[in-house]
Amino acid sequence: MGNLKNLFYLISFLFFAVNTSCTTQQADLKLNYSNPQIRYEGRIDTSNVEGAELYWSGTSVKINFEGESISALMSDENGTNDFNIQLDEDSTVLLQLDTVKRYYTLASGLAPGKHTLKLFKRTEWDRGTTTFYGFKIEGNAQVLPKSPAKKRKIEFYGNSITAGYAVEDTTGKDRPSGTFTNNYLSYAAITARHFDARYHCICKSGIGIMISWFPSIMSDIYDRLNPADSASQWDFSSYTPDLVVINLFQNDSWLVNRPERDEFKANFGSNAPNDEYIIQAYQSFVAGIRDQYPQASIICMLGNMDATRTDSQWPGYIEQAVFNLDDPKIYSFFMPFKETPGHPSIEEQQAMANRLIRFIDEHIEW
Structure with missing residues (x-):
């Protein structure tokens, strides 16, 4: 009789477990x-x-x-x-x-x-x-249970190129509508998918390291959870990337030549920054990222718009900053100037991703 009672309890338990499963x-x-x-x-x-x-x-x-x-x-x-x-x-x-x-x-x-x-x-x-x-x-x-967490983690800091601004505007008008902007088709998201990596993208069209087309610069927002709220702080310990890619300076390269703009006057006064100032600004930003992520590989990237044209000084500024940092896990990497108007197209974003993927394969162990 005791065995039958135990069997009854077992069947009842299994029935309850099955019917209360998530x-x-x-x-x-x-x-x-x-x-x-x-x-x-x-x-x-x-x-x-x-x-x-x-x-x-x-x-x-x-x-x-x-x-x-x-x-x-x-x-x-x-x-x-x-x-x-x-x-x-x-x-x-x-x-x-x-x-x-x-x-x-x-x-x-x-x-x-x-x-x-x-x-x-x-x-x-x-x-x-x-x-x-x-x-x-x-x-x-x-x-159903969620998929296992991806083993690799990557984080991007960038501007409109990284955001995928106007990537789907095939008219060539570079229109700002959200319908044409698609971060999924950016070189950053493509690269993350290629490596099956978790993806964080800290970007804003028009932003720079020293100066932007608006008052904030990247150092103002890079550590925020809600980028529109200066009191909203991101907990860097909650996500530690294996690889960080920084693609900034495109907007700086334009705006240091615009003394009439309020942002120029607020950031520089009446005189454009000299080479030493520019190099130090970039170096300081990268050093701040290194402070947050002591073990990560960092790629200091630039391109593919006209900041990397043949006669541009801006890749040299980045190279000097990386040299000064003297860190074997910080790299400089430049995309060739695409030599077409407007922001990168779908094809140009894919080409950027292909180049970045090759560079990562050749230089980064993760």
Whole structure:
């Protein structure tokens, strides 16, 4: 009799365990943004009570699941941010947000079996904050365990080239609309995918190391979680990259010749910076990155716009700064001037990625 009672308890326990598993299929399933099976990538604030806040280009939200359809509950500060919906690491669809908090259908009519969905932020942080509240999965819904964390980690600091500004504007007009900007097609994101690396992208169109087309420079925002909030500090210990790529100085190369601009007057007074000042400014920024990441390899990159034209002095400034730093894990690397108008096209971004990938293969052990 005791054996029968034990068998009954065992069957009851197994039935309870199966029916309370986090992967049990349900007709519909709602997931809060804090669900541990959701994987975030990039500088994202998940500390808020209501939802996860996304700011930076290239930040992403990923879920593995089974179901017939999936939606995301989201809102956007200004209704101007765009995302890529990537289903099963294959098809990509554009998602344009508005300011209303609502569910956006991301995929429907899905076949039975495992699916992966990723939301990837195409646009820059100056378009405002996007808040992600969670997913809704319908039709035999099941949450699957998230994929293992990627072993490699990479971080980029850059300007419009790194942001993928106007990369999809095939008219040659270099239009600023978020529809044409797509960080997913930037050399930075392509390189990270090639190495299957976790990806952080700290970028802003128009930004420089000494001077920008607006008051802030990279040293003002590089250590922020929310780049628009000077009180919002990023915890560098929460993400330690194996490799850092810095692609800055393009905007500086233009603006040091614009004494009429307010930014010039605020940063330099009435006299343009001399060579020593320029080299020291770059050197100081890289040294600050090294302080945060003592073991990382750092590539000091420039290009592919006219700061690397044949007669440009700017690659030389970077070479001198790297020489002065005297660090065997800090490298200089330059993209040739693309010699076409506007920002890099899809093909030019891919060409940059190809060159950077080769350089990493040849010089970086990670």
